[in-house]
Amino acid sequence: MxxxxxxxxxxxxxxxxxxxxxxxxxxxxxxxxxxxxxxxxxxxxxxxxxxxLTFEVVTPSAPVSADSSALQTRLNDALEQVKQLQDAAANKEKEHADALALETKRADEAEVALAAAIKKDK
CATH class of the missing domain: 3.40.5 (Ribosomal Protein L9; domain 1)
Incomplete structure (x- = not known):
C-alpha cells in the first residue's frame, strides 16, 4: 500500500x-x-x-453453465407453451370466422326472403 x-x-x-x-x-x-x-x-x-481505498473484483457465485442449462430448459418450456397458445388462438379465430360467415349467409338469405315477401304483398 x-x-x-x-x-x-x-x-x-x-x-x-x-x-x-x-x-x-x-x-x-x-x-x-x-x-x-x-x-x-x-x-x-x-x-x-x-x-x-479498496479495489474489488466480483465473481459470480455459481457456475454460469449450470444455471444456463436450467434456464434454457425453462425457456424451451415457455416457448413451447407460447406456441401451443398461439395455435389455440389461431383455431379459435378460425372458428369465429366460420361462425361469422355462416351468420352473414343466414342474414343475407333472410334479407332476400324479406324482400321477396314485400314484393309479393304489393
Whole structure:
C-alpha cells in the first residue's frame, strides 16, 4: 500500500467509483499508485494516515453453465407453451370466422326472403 495525494479534481476510484477529492491523501495499492504518479494525477504523500481505498473484483457465485442449462430448459418450456397458445388462438379465430360467415349467409338469405315477401304483398 502507498500513500498518495490526489492532484486532479476528476479522479474516480474504488469498487463504487467514488470521486476522489483533490488535495486529499489516500492509501492505495502500489500498482495503482505507480499509474497515478506516472500520469501526474497524484504525488507521493508523507502523511501518516490516508483514507484506504479498496479495489474489488466480483465473481459470480455459481457456475454460469449450470444455471444456463436450467434456464434454457425453462425457456424451451415457455416457448413451447407460447406456441401451443398461439395455435389455440389461431383455431379459435378460425372458428369465429366460420361462425361469422355462416351468420352473414343466414342474414343475407333472410334479407332476400324479406324482400321477396314485400314484393309479393304489393
Amino acid at each position: 502507498a500513500l498518495v495525494k490526489v492532484l486532479v479534481s476528476n479522479l474516480f476510484a474504488g469498487a463504487g467509483f467514488q470521486k476522489l477529492d483533490a488535495g486529499q491523501v489516500y492509501d492505495v495499492e502500489e500498482s495503482v499508485a505507480e499509474k497515478w504518479l506516472a500520469q501526474g494525477k497524484a504525488e507521493k504523500a508523507t502523511e501518516k494516515k490516508g483514507e484506504k
